[in-house]
Each structure stands twice: as C-alpha cells, then as structure tokens.
Amino acid sequence: MSGTREHDHTHVAPTQIGSPPDHSHSIAPAAPHLHPHDGHVRDRAPASGVPAAISFAGVCAGYFGRDVLDEVTFSVERGDFVGIIGPNGSGKSTLLKTIAGIHPIQCGTATVLGSDPARLDRRKIGYVPQIETVNWAFPVSVFDVVLMGRYGRLGLFKRPTRRDADAVRAALDEVGMADRGESLIGQLSGGQQQRAFVARALVQEPELLLLDEPIAGVDAGSQHAIFTLLEHRNHGGMTIVATTHDLSCVATWFGQVLCLNHRVIAYGPPSQVLNEQTLSATFGSHPLIIGEAVRSAD
Amino acid sequence: MILDKRRRRGAALGLAAVLAATASPLVACTAARDAGASQDSTGKLVVACTFSTLCSLVAAVGGDDVEVVGIVPVGASPETYEPTPSDVVALNHAAVLFENGLGLEAWLEKLLASANSGRVAPVVLSDAVPAREKATGNPHLWMDPQYAALYVHAIAAALARSDPAHAQDYAANERAERSRLAALDRWIKAQVARIPADHRTMITFHDAWFYFDRRYGIDDVGAIEPSPGKDPSPAYFAQLIALARKHHVRAVFGEPQYSPKLAAALQSGAGIKTFADLYDDTIGIGKGLSTYEDIMRYDTRIIVGALQS
Amino acid sequence: MHWLTDPLQNEFMVRALVASALIGLTCSIIGVFVVLRNMSFIGDGLAHASFAGIVIAYLLKINLYAGGLVFAVLTALGIGSISKRSELSLDTTIGVLFTSAFALGVLLMSRVHGYVSDLQDFLFGNILGVDRTDIVLVISLAILVLAVVVLLYKELLFASFDPVMAQASGLPTDMLYYLLLVLLAVTIIVSLQAAGIVLVAALLVTPAATAYQLTTRFRSMVVVSACIGVGSAVGGLYASYYLNAASGATIVLAATACFFLAMALSPKRRSLLSAVLASRRNAAAGR
Numbered sequence: 006m007s008g009t010r011e012h013d014h015t016h017v018a019p020t021q022i023g024s025p026p027d028h029s030h031s032i033a034p035a036a037p038h039l040h041p042h043d044g045h046v047r048d049r050a051p052a053s054g055v056p057a058a059i060s061f062a063g064v065c066a067g068y069f070g071r072d073v074l075d076e077v078t079f080s081v082e083r084g085d086f087v088g089i090i091g092p093n094g095s096g097k098s099t100l101l102k103t104i105a106g107i108h109p110i111q112c113g114t115a116t117v118l119g120s121d122p123a124r125l126d127r128r129k130i131g132y133v134p135q136i137e138t139v140n141w142a143f144p145v146s147v148f149d150v151v152l153m154g155r156y157g158r159l160g161l162f163k164r165p166t167r168r169d170a171d172a173v174r175a176a177l178d179e180v181g182m183a184d185r186g187e188s189l190i191g192q193l194s195g196g197q198q199q200r201a202f203v204a205r206a207l208v209q210e211p212e213l214l215l216l217d218e219p220i221a222g223v224d225a226g227s228q229h230a231i232f233t234l235l236e237h238r239n240h241g242g243m244t245i246v247a248t249t250h251d252l253s254c255v256a257t258w259f260g261q262v263l264c265l266n267h268r269v270i271a272y273g274p275p276s277q278v279l280n281e282q283t284l285s286a287t288f289g290s291h292p293l294i295i296g297e298a299v300r301s302a303d
Numbered sequence: 304m305i306l307d308k309r310r311r312r313g314a315a316l317g318l319a320a321v322l323a324a325t326a327s328p329l330v331a332c333t334a335a336r337d338a339g340a341s342q343d344s345t346g347k348l349v350v351a352c353t354f355s356t357l358c359s360l361v362a363a364v365g366g367d368d369v370e371v372v373g374i375v376p377v378g379a380s381p382e383t384y385e386p387t388p389s390d391v392v393a394l395n396h397a398a399v400l401f402e403n404g405l406g407l408e409a410w411l412e413k414l415l416a417s418a419n420s421g422r423v424a425p426v427v428l429s430d431a432v433p434a435r436e437k438a439t440g441n442p443h444l445w446m447d448p449q450y451a452a453l454y455v456h457a458i459a460a461a462l463a464r465s466d467p468a469h470a471q472d473y474a475a476n477e478r479a480e481r482s483r484l485a486a487l488d489r490w491i492k493a494q495v496a497r498i499p500a501d502h503r504t505m506i507t508f509h510d511a512w513f514y515f516d517r518r519y520g521i522d523d524v525g526a527i528e529p530s531p532g533k534d535p536s537p538a539y540f541a542q543l544i545a546l547a548r549k550h551h552v553r554a555v556f557g558e559p560q561y562s563p564k565l566a567a568a569l570q571s572g573a574g575i576k577t578f579a580d581l582y583d584d585t586i587g588i589g590k591g592l593s594t595y596e597d598i599m600r601y602d603t604r605i606i607v608g609a610l611q612s
Numbered sequence: 613m614h615w616l617t618d619p620l621q622n623e624f625m626v627r628a629l630v631a632s633a634l635i636g637l638t639c640s641i642i643g644v645f646v647v648l649r650n651m652s653f654i655g656d657g658l659a660h661a662s663f664a665g666i667v668i669a670y671l672l673k674i675n676l677y678a679g680g681l682v683f684a685v686l687t688a689l690g691i692g693s694i695s696k697r698s699e700l701s702l703d704t705t706i707g708v709l710f711t712s713a714f715a716l717g718v719l720l721m722s723r724v725h726g727y728v729s730d731l732q733d734f735l736f737g738n739i740l741g742v743d744r745t746d747i748v749l750v751i752s753l754a755i756l757v758l759a760v761v762v763l764l765y766k767e768l769l770f771a772s773f774d775p776v777m778a779q780a781s782g783l784p785t786d787m788l789y790y791l792l793l794v795l796l797a798v799t800i801i802v803s804l805q806a807a808g809i810v811l812v813a814a815l816l817v818t819p820a821a822t823a824y825q826l827t828t829r830f831r832s833m834v835v836v837s838a839c840i841g842v843g844s845a846v847g848g849l850y851a852s853y854y855l856n857a858a859s860g861a862t863i864v865l866a867a868t869a870c871f872f873l874a875m876a877l878s879p880k881r882r883s884l885l886s887a888v889l890a891s892r893r894n895a896a897a898g899r
Contacts, residue, residue, distance in 0.1 A: 105780050127782035138776040141892050142648050144828050145773060153770045157781040162763055189828055195894045205777070222894060385722075537853040540740050541622045562733060564741030568624045571743075 056119055058083045058213055058244040059104055063113035066096075066103050073099045075267045076113070081246060083212075086239045088259035088275075089248040092288050095266045097248035098135065101215050104246065105132045118213060128158050131206030133216040136198060141191045147201045148186040151176055154205035176204035181230050196227025203231060207238070214238070216247040220254060232258045252279070345370075348466045351397035353408050354381035355586045356445060357428065357454075359595040361401050363480045364458045368469040372397060374414075380560055381407055381584050382509075382531035386414045394418035398465050401458060404429040405442035424465070431457040439513065446583055447514040448488040451595065452481050487596055494607045495519045502610045504552045506543070506569065508561050511583040521606075524550050527565050535565070540572075547573035554609035556581045577609045619853045624740055631742045632845040632863065634754045635803045639815035640823075640841025641761055642799050644834050645792055647820040649772050653703060654691055654793070655816045657710030659800050659809045661687045663734050664717035671720060677749070681801045687713070688793035696786065736860045737808030739849070746806055753802040757795060761834070768792070769830055811860045815841055818867040825874040840870050 059081040067073035073096040081087055089097050102108035103115060106122035115122055118129050131154075154176075155169040177183050180200040190198060199219060206214060214235075220228045236258060239245050249255060255262055255275060262278045264270040264287040271283040347370045352358040354375040362371045372393045375381045381403075394400065395418050402408050404427035415425065429437065431453040432444050444450040459477035463470040495503070504522040505512060509531055516523040525543050529535055535543065546552075547569065554577035557566045566578055582598040592598050619625040646655050662684040669679020691706060761768065771778040771788040779785045803812045823837035848863030855862065 107776070107780050127780065130780070132777065132780040134774075134776045134780070139774045140648065140772060143769075143773045144824070144830050144833055145769075146829065149830070150773075153766075153774070153777070154781075156766050156770055156783070159766070161767070165766075191892075202777075209781075534736065534738070534858065535740065536856045537619065537622075537625060537628070537740060537849070537859060538856045540624060541619070541853075544622060544624070562738065562741065564738055564743060567743055568627075568741050572623050 055083055057081060057116070058085065058118060059246070060116040061103075061113065062115075064103065064110055064115050065112045066099055066108055066110050073267065074103065077265075077269055078113075079263060079269050079272050081244060081261070083244050084239070084242055085244055085246075086236070086258070086260040087246045087263060088255040088261070089246065089263045089265055090250075090252060090255055090287065091248075091265035091270075095287075097265055098217050100265060101132070101217050101246065101248055104213075105130055105215055107132075128209055129212045131209050131211035131214040133199075133202050133206045133214075133219060135217045136195070136202070136222075143190075145190055146187050147177070147182060147190055147193070148173060150190050150201055151204045151208055154208035157209060172208050172210075173204075176208040177201075179207060179234055180204045194224065194227075196223040196230075199223050200227055200231060203234070212244065214243055214245045216245070218249060219247055221250060228254070252284075255279070348399075348462070348469075349397045350399045350401070350462070351394055351423065352401040353403060353411065354384075354584060356582075356584060356595055356598065357401060357403060359586055359593070360445070360451060360454055360480070361458055363483075363594070364455055364473055364476045365462060366472060366476045368466065368472050369462065375585075377587075378560055378585055380531070380558075382409070384408075384410055386410050390414060391418050394423055397423050399423065399461055400425045401461070402427055403442055403445070405437065405440065405444070407442035424461075426457065426461045428454045428457050441510060441513045443511040443583065444514055445595070446511060446599075447518045448484045448491065448599065449518065450514060452484045455480050455484065483596060487599055491519060491599070491603050494603050495521065498607055498610045501551070502553055504550045505554065505556060505606070505610075506547055506552050506575075507556045507581070508558050508566065512556075512581075521610075522550060524552050527555075527569060540565075540569070544569060544572040547575060553577060553612070554579065554606075556606070556609070558583070559587075560585065577612070579605045579609050581605060615850075615854070619850065624742075625849075625853065627742045627747060628739045628859070629846060629849055631747060631750050631806045632739055632849055632859075633842050634750045635807050635812075636815055636819070636841035636843075636845030636863075637838050638750075638754050638757045638799050639803055639812060640819035640837040641757055641834060642792075642796055643816040643818075643820035643841070644823070644830075644837050645768070645772060646796065646816050647824065649792075651792075651796070652817050653706065654688075655796055655800065656813050657706050658684055658688055658691075658797055659804060659812055661710045661713035662797070662801050662804060663809075664713040664720070665801075666734075667717045667720040677801065677805070680804075681798065684797035684801050685794050688797040689790055692790050692793045696789075733808065734804065735808050735810055736858065737804070737806050737811055739806050739859050742806050749802050750806065753799060757799060760791070760795060764788070764791075807863075808860050811864055814864040814867055815845075818864075818871050819844065822867070822871040822874045825871075825878050840867065844870060 057080040059079075061080065062078050064077045065075050077096075077100065089100060091097050099108055103110055104117055104122060106117065106125055106127075109123070117125055119125075151173045152165055152169060155165060155172060159165060159169070174183070174186070177186055180203055182197060182200050182204065185193065185197060185201075190201060193201065203216070203219065206216075216235075219231055219235075223231070232254065235245055235247070239260075247259075256279055259275060261273065262275050263272045264278060264283055266287050270287045271278045347368060348365070349372060350361060350365060350369045351372045351374065352361045353373075355373055355377045358371050358373040361369075365371060374386065374390050374393065375384045391414065394414065400415075400423045402411055402425055411425075415423075429442060429444050432450050436450075437444060445454055455477055459473045462473045466473075498521075503520060504524050505516060506524050507526050509528045510523075510526040512521075513523055515521070524546055527535060527540075527543065529539055552573065552575055555566045555569055555575050557563055557578065557580050559580045559582070563578070569575065570578055581602045582592060583602070586592055586594065586598055587601075592601055620629075646652055662680050665683025665687075666676050666680040668683060669676045672679060694705065767778075767783055767788060770781070771783055771785045775785045775789075778788075800812055800816075803815075807815070819840035820833070820837045822840050823833045827833040827836050844867035845863050848866035849859050851857070851866065852859035852862040
C-alpha cells in the first residue's frame, strides 16, 4: 500500500466536505496509505503478544465497488471501547457489517479476532444491528427474541435447553428488562426494544460486541442503562465497537473515537480527536455539531 | 422544408392528389368486397355455421357450390365457446349463418350484434323440429338422425333461397344425404338391438344424448355436469352415484374435450368398469371422424361395445 | 350423528375431505410465513404463473404436475433473486411478469385441441375428482411442509423476524428465503389441481390472518392457523354437501367467516396492532 502515489482520490467524494482533507494537520491526518507508524495516534501501546481484536488495512467495500468504504485502515485492541462517528452515508453501518463478516470486502485485508471476518466463528461476535431491519409484525416475546441469540450455538435441529433459558434470563436481568420477558417485542418502547436486542447479543457470550446506533431514538433512561452495562462489560474485558450519531455521548463514554467519512479521518481518544478541525473534516463545517462536541470533549 | 406560400399550396394539392389516387382503389376494393361479400373469389356461396358437427351437415348439402366457414374450432365445445374478433370477420363475409338454437350457442347473439348483421341471415335449425318433440329444451337434437334429416331439409331450403341458381344441386344433395341418414338410422337400430335389454343404460359427461337415447331405447340415467360448464355439487354427485348403482349402469361416457377425473370418480364410486370418449358437439381430428355420419357410426360402435359386455 | 357420517358413505367425499383437509393444513401453515413476511402478492402471482407452466408441460408432452412444478419453482427462485437485487418496488415487475405468464397460458390453451387443463378447473379446482394419485401427492406435500417447518422452526423464525441479525449469526438467510419460496411453489402446484387458484390463494392468507388476531406467539399462530385451515376445509365441504353448493366457494366463505369472527372477538388484538404500528413510527422517527 505505501508508496503507491498513483491512487485515484476522486472516485469517492466524502460527503459534506467543503474542502478536501488537509494532510498537513498535526493531529491524526487522514491516512489513505499505511504509514510506518500505522498513521494514527493512540494513547496506549498494544499489549505485547496479544493480537489486535480488529485490524483493517486499506479496506474498501460498497455496493458498486468502492463507493462506501475507501481505504479504511485502523486497528482495535482487545478491551477497547470504540465509538465510530460520521455523517449519514459515511459508511458507519457498512464498516460494522464488514467487521461482522456480513458485508463483503472488495480490497485490502481485514482481520477480526484472528481470522477473515467472512470465515470467523459467528459465536464470538455479538452484533446489534439498527432496529429498522426487524419485522415487527412477528408475534414474538422479548424472551423469544433474546433466545434467538442462542440459536447460533445450538445448530440445526437442536431445541433450546434450560441452560439457554437461564442465559436469556440473566441477560434480561443485566439490561434491566427482567420483568418484561413475556411482553411482545412490538409493544415495547424504542429504548426497551434496543435493550432487548443488546441482551440478545450478550446472551451469545461474545468476545467482540458490535452495535449499530444503539442509542438512536432511545429515551435518556435507556441510554444510560445501555451505556452503563456496556461500560461494565468493557471493564470485564469485552471489546466493544459502536457507531453513533450522538457526539455528546461519544465524549463521555468511549475510550477511542474513529471519525469516518468513507475513510478514516481521525482515530484516537476523544480529547484528541474531537476538535474543530477533525470534526469539520468529518462532517463539513456545521458549527452546532462541532461546538457541542468540542464542549463535551473538554 | 422551407417553401414559400405558393409552393406550399402547390405541395399540399399535390399531396392530396396522391392520397386520393392511392386511396380510391382501396375504397373501391372494400366496397367491392362488401358488395360481393357473400361470394368468395371462386364465386361460391360463403356460408357460416356455428360448430363442426352442424357444419358437416351443411357441407353435405352444399357440396361444391358453397364454402363452409365454421366458427367453433374442431375439438372445442360450442356451449362454452368464447368468440374471437376473426369470428366477426367470418360472419361479415357470409351470406347465411346456420345455428342450432335452443340456447346451445349463448354467445351468438352478441357476436351477431357486432357483425354486420344486416346482411347475414341466421337460420335456426332446431326450428325444423316440432315443438312438442323438443319440449324438454335440450338443444342436442341433431344426435337423432331423424331430426338431422329435418335439419338437412331446412339447410337445403335456406341455401336455395340465397342461391337459387344452384337450387337443383342443393335438392339433389339433400335427397342423397337424407337417404344416407335413413340408412344410418336403420343401422344404429340394428346395432343397439344387439345390446341386451337390461344393459341399455348410459351416463354421459354432459346431457347431449337425450334424443339419441330416446330414439333407440336407451335409458339416459344422467349426466355428470348438471348443466353445461357447471361442476356438480357434492350432493348432486352423490345422487348420481346412487342412481348409477340403482340402474346398474355399465358404462360412463366422457368427451375428449373434458377432464376424465370426474368420470373416474363416478366409476370408482358406482363400480362402473367401462369408460369411453364419445363425439357429439364436435367431430374428431383425423381418425376418419370428419363427418356427422362418421362420428355417429363411431359413437354407436363404442356404445354398443361398452354396453354389450 | 347421521349428518356427520352420511357424506362419508361416498368414496369420493372421503377423498375430497382428506384432500381438502391436508391442503387446508399445508396452505395455512405456509400461509403464516406468507402473511408475516408480506408475500401474499408473490403467492398469488405464483399461482397464476403456474397455469402457464402446466400448459407448457402439456405442449412439451411431459407430466403436467412435473412440468408445472419445475416452472413454478424456477419462477419462485427468479422472483427471490430479483427481490434481493432490486431496491425499487418489485410489485410492478412481478405483476407484469405473472399476468403475462397467465395470459400466455390462456393463449396456449386456446390453441390446443382436447383437454389440457380447463380454465374452470384452474380457477375452482376439481375436489370431487380427486383420485389416488392426487391423495398421495397431497399427503407427501403435507409431510414435506410439516417436516421443514418443524425441523427448521427456529431458523425460519429467526431469518423471517430479523434477517440481518440471522445472517450475522451465521444462518444462511438467502438459502432459507429460497427454501420458503420453493415450498410455496410446491404447495401451490400440488394444491391447485384439487382446489383451484381461488381457494389456494384464500387458504394461504385467511387462516393465518385469522390466527394473527387470536394469538400472541408465533408457535400458537402456526397451530391456530393450521386448525382454522383444516376446519374451514372440512366444514366448508360438509356445508357444500348439505347446501348443494360449490365446494370451493363454501370453504373460502367458511375461512372468511372465521376471520371476521376473530376480528370481532378480539379487541385486545386490535390494541396490540396499534401498539406495533406506534412503535414502528417511533423507531422511524428516531432516525
């Protein structure tokens, strides 16, 4: 990847950018090429001998070639708590899907938990997708939904056992929904539904947890509950990557922030990444967002 | 095109002249076609008839002097037929139209309305049969050769009216056909006589055999279809099976244009071993079944063969 | 109990009852997926397209069932792949394709001499003419559908409820979708012969829609739908026997009566439906 300066930068235009990314920044410049020091600032040195949880190098992906993700390079260590921010259409969901192995990669290399994401053991990854993809018409209870998280480890033709039922109850307890097990999923509020889906991911006992917009449309109480449990799990060693729109949350909860706009604009701790220059490079100049984010980063 | 006013006017006139020149032969042709519509290019009288069995009788009387155009194709049923636009065209070119009547061709009225009905004269052949003999309203009169002879007489009369020049031919053909029909009648009688008296029962797919059975002394126990195109209800079917058992019916007769499944169900329900296809509303394709006489002889052999055993 | 046993004295009634009960069973079970996954349109279209398949099979002089089945399955798979690909509403494309296939079938049939498959039979079926082969086929179909639904119950549920997550969990969601479509095609073809398209379309939708009003769990929805499917078929057939009416019509009306009864008797369900709609609105608003 390095030294191939003839890369064409024009086939993907990052959205909402007034001017092209300025590579002369002192802080975390956009890195289309793999620099010797990996190109990104990180506070902690990687634990020696332990392979990265996620390692992306020059990855591109999209529906018509490279239109969504273009030369994405970053790595996530085990135990990190990473938030991915970026404007609409910047590829946040797609990035998560490529990590989860459900969206194909057109170029570059990606390693998740030591293997190719398309081939890795699904049980090690908990994925909480955006809520819209669900078919709400289905008459299923919260318990039924969380139980679905155990199907992966059950395999074909096997019926769920008592151990699975216990795991479901424990997960529901953890997300604060122990009393809502028998409610129909369609009858809950957005926040409660989101918590149920988080429980579904947790019940798998994954090593890596991926969440796509976990707090969008969710009431403040549920937001707090979700982040608290995520933080708790992270302290317990779970690697967590989440995308979000909400910049104020990002500053408060996450250890690392990745600014994405088809490419990695910046990656590092919130205090370093959430400044005016990076944010305008990511979102375009939108004073309201930037002001709010900068304020919460202090 | 940039033309000045004078040139433009000239061009317009020229164009009009060209159009008139090309159009007039077309107009003349159509007019000629309309006027001489009842005669085809060889001068024959063009005659339409509704379905193939009828057409066979018409052709026998008309002979070489007429061109017969049939509407319902061979193999299709006249009772459930759906006319097409080409049928309208065919009617427009015919001088005479022969239909059976008595509700057999329910679609004909609308077709006549679309066609240039002023010219074509419909002849209802069932009118030839006296009212008291067709009191049941069943239209399948031609299945009785004696009634077919009355049809033939009506056909000849109609043809002679439309085409007096050949009246002699039509009369001669009529005589020949009627003597053939008389011979057919005698032959069928002799054949049926070979069936043991207690074997003379029939169940058919639809109610086309009423007059044939009446003429030759066969018990027409019933038909699978209560009326043409209508499926039997479970209760009706159960009654039919009971009737079949009661009358010891020996054979179920279907038709090639209908599904054999109901007949099969009737057979297994009533223990009837024999099943065969008959022709009534349509002649057959190939197989030497191209005239009325052919199918009547064929049907008779089938019926006698089935009921004799 | 004479009224119960009288019709059974007739062999054709016993066969009709067995066939329609089994058809009611399979259609109403598959129907649960059809209704919840919004595939009613596809089901109806497949039934129409299969008519062309049957006629084509006749012209190619191959077994009608086999030919019709192959055609329907290929159409189903084709529809499946189109729906995966196109982001546009596929209703129009499917509508055009299916109606043309049906028209093709009618055209071909009108040019054919002799009996192929009566339009009347296609529309209303021939439940009284059910023979041993039909019974064997219908029983095989029922076993096939029940086996798939029982064995792959949780996979089908997961893939239908949340396809993205199911795929992320390692389930072959595409395969499962195609499997469902193929099952639907097979169900339609086998049921069409005896029951006709009007009845099949009704049995695919009405019992499941009725069950949806009466249950709050997927498993119970399947069971209730099956009961209503069988019940309408048997009850409708008895009704047609005693009312001297067309059996297809009475079965459809029996199922419809159940539907309206369920709608009237379950106000709880209606409030549930509105809650589901409200939460959908919330989720959409939150983006």
